[in-house]
Amino acid sequence: MVGSNYSASGFAELDDLSASAYGQAVRMGRFERASIAATLSVSPEEVARTELVLRHLKLLQPMPGDPSVLVPVGPDVAAADLVGAAEAQIRDLQSAVTDVRTKLLSLTPLYFEGRRERNRVEAFDLINDATLVQSMINERRQQCHSEVLMIQPGGPRPPEVLSAARETAHEMLGRGVRVRTLYQHTARSDLPTRSYVREITEAGAEVRTADEVIDRLFIYDREIAFLPERTADPGRPPGAAVVREPTLVAFLCSVFDHLWDGATPFVPENPKAPATGDDVKRSIMRLMAKGFKDEMVARRLGMSVRTCRRHIAEITEEMEATSRFQAGFNVAVSGILAQLNDLI
Known part of the structure; x- marks a missing residue:
């Protein structure tokens, strides 16, 4: 009671x-x-x-x-x-709590130093083995649940690469992953690339092109990014820098979004491949006006030097110039680039 x-x-x-x-x-x-x-x-x-x-x-x-x-x-x-x-017990507990807190807080400098070191290590992984890089990309692709962002420079892609990319795109789209890919304008003139783009866009992917893009870039779920390794050995397949640090990944996503907003939707035509379009022509003229050589223009626009020189010859003829240098000069002083920009 x-x-x-x-x-x-x-x-x-x-x-x-x-x-x-x-x-x-x-x-x-x-x-x-x-x-x-x-x-x-x-x-x-x-x-x-x-x-x-x-x-x-x-x-x-x-x-x-x-x-x-x-x-x-x-x-x-x-x-x-x-x-x-009870008060004596409370005093003993308070003293023990203070002692524990003091000892643990003494580890604070060690903790933050360790965090800085860990962040430095975990923010980047530079992997030289191309096979291992591909394995990591395959794993992230399988784990991807919301969005993948890709920049593929260099113009048309090899048919065998497109075949593997087609299967990958369909698998991710089937899981509800948003797929966005950015090519260069020169990819539009390639029949296998247009066929590939037509198929994956019908399945829900989004593809755009720009005259120039940054280097190859893959971003998965806006959490991890893969950048190509810079190697001085042309005979070795490049590895990749794997970026996980949230601030850097967010910056790369912002770069992609900026390029994406200024790019042109890739809507493949059913007829045969079109001739050089205004986008490619404007890009070549702009680089010619800056004095870039044929090799640099081709590299920047993702096309072969041979194809680039053929386009330059067409432009030189259209500009009624007797030399490439004169064509570039005429482009610079004629205002034609501004006129082409107004058409976009």
């Missing part, structure tokens, strides 16, 4: 009747059960309950030399006796 008179802290609750019984005991100098029952008009059972409560609260204690007699003690003495052990 007394258990119901305990608070959440485990100490007994002092109810009104127990307080009145304590007051009577103080007036009498001892806890007289019969007298308290008569004075308060309560049953002996209620008096026994109040006695138990007061004893738990240390307000009644046995008289020295006569344990059968209970005498009241002051509330301050009772409080000290009742909570003293």
